[in-house]
Amino acid sequence: MGCSLVHFAVQNGTSIFAPVSPPADQIRQLFFLVVAVCAGILFIVEAVLIYSLLRFRRKPSDPTSEPPQVYGSMPIEIAWTTAPALIVFLFVLALFRTESNIRVPPIPEGSEPVHVTVIGHQWWWEFHYETEDGKVITANELHLPISDPDGGTQRPVILTLQSADVCHSFWVPRLAGKIDLIPGRTNTLWFQTQQPGTYLGQCAEFCGVQHANMLLRVVVESPEEFRRWLDNERKPAREPSNDTLRKGRTTFLNTSCVNCHRIRGTTADGAFGPDLTHLMARKTLASGMVENDRAQLRQWVDDPQVTKPGCLMPAMKLSPTEIDLVVEYLRSLE
Numbered sequence: 001m002g003c004s005l006v007h008f009a010v011q012n013g014t015s016i017f018a019p020v021s022p023p024a025d026q027i028r029q030l031f032f033l034v035v036a037v038c039a040g041i042l043f044i045v046e047a048v049l050i051y052s053l054l055r056f057r058r059k060p061s062d063p064t065s066e067p068p069q070v071y072g073s074m075p076i077e078i079a080w081t082t083a084p085a086l087i088v089f090l091f092v093l094a095l096f097r098t099e100s101n102i103r104v105p106p107i108p109e110g111s112e113p114v115h116v117t118v119i120g121h122q123w124w125w126e127f128h129y130e131t132e133d134g135k136v137i138t139a140n141e142l143h144l145p146i147s148d149p150d151g152g153t154q155r156p157v158i159l160t161l162q163s164a165d166v167c168h169s170f171w172v173p174r175l176a177g178k179i180d181l182i183p184g185r186t187n188t189l190w191f192q193t194q195q196p197g198t199y200l201g202q203c204a205e206f207c208g209v210q211h212a213n214m215l216l217r218v219v220v221e222s223p224e225e226f227r228r229w230l231d232n233e234r235k236p237a238r239e240p241s242n243d244t245l246r247k248g249r250t251t252f253l254n255t256s257c258v259n260c261h262r263i264r265g266t267t268a269d270g271a272f273g274p275d276l277t278h279l280m281a282r283k284t285l286a287s288g289m290v291e292n293d294r295a296q297l298r299q300w301v302d303d304p305q306v307t308k309p310g311c312l313m314p315a316m317k318l319s320p321t322e323i324d325l326v327v328e329y330l331r332s333l334e
């Protein structure tokens, strides 16, 4: 059971035992130190307990005998107060060392840090990239370049974290420790990795009914793939290429979708929900909950409360024809 849980976590990219970034590695080391020391304590305590049970058990030959009493013994009182205090002190020192090792990002000369602002919402993630040619806004799937490919440029990732509503916590176990997103406060977190892949994460601070479905994906890719993705994200939304798509766009723009969603290049400029400019560049919908395919998207536009009960997008009560048109249009937003 334990093993298969660990296996499940590794398979699904959420294991603290498979770090791919220096901060996550430091945290694993600290974890092993604490587990090793605690296992040692357990072993010693159990050994003494078993020894006493056997050595001082009641003897049939002398049923009234008692072991020697140590109650009130000064040396023993001192020993079992100082030993735990020293062990806790050791943990504090180890914690401070880990903390100072992971707190400040190393930014060597010639490196090109990637700066992303992360904003937590009930129950999805917003990402802002600051690039030389302006801002890119997207949601739920964080794309990043690998750092130092074959001894090339180091690209530490520096996240600035904020919240739009309540407390959330950003946690991608294979990349870094947890960090809270707190209303009215700005936190930072850094990591970097040489290993491409998709790393899964999760909001780690209870934030309301759909907290458990506030998932996130970090896609770490080659510098070229990352550049291509970013260049695409920077562009305004694709123009409709036929009448159906044009009708779909008109339907979307005439519905109150525009109060909550932005599609850059159109009049839709809402910021309450995820930016939809390049919706189809995402693999999942609703913060990693379901696959971004036609059926799920149609279900979502028809009534998001079926997929994610309690989420902050109401059912918009469009007619089936309108839903089809809007879905068709959204599916053209690559």
Ligand code: HEC
Pocket (backbone or CB within 6 Å): 122, 123, 124, 139, 140, 210, 252, 255, 256, 257, 258, 259, 260, 261, 272, 273, 274, 276, 279, 282, 284, 285, 286, 287, 300, 301, 308, 311, 312, 313, 314, 316, 318, 326, 330
């Ligand atoms: C009251 C604000 C509001 C309105 C109006 C609204 N939405 Fe949403 N929408 C949201 C929120 C909030 C989310 C994020 C839900 C979540 O994941 O918890 C969302 C999510 C979505 C998503 C999934 C995005 C993603 O990447 O996961 C799509 C697609 C979407 N809305 C389309 C629409 C369409 C189409 C309309 C109009 C028919 C619409 N929305 C109207 C607030 C709104």
Ligand SMILES: [Cu+2]
Pocket (backbone or CB within 6 Å): 120, 121, 123, 167, 168, 169, 203, 204, 205, 206, 207, 211, 214
């Ligand atoms: Cu949350």
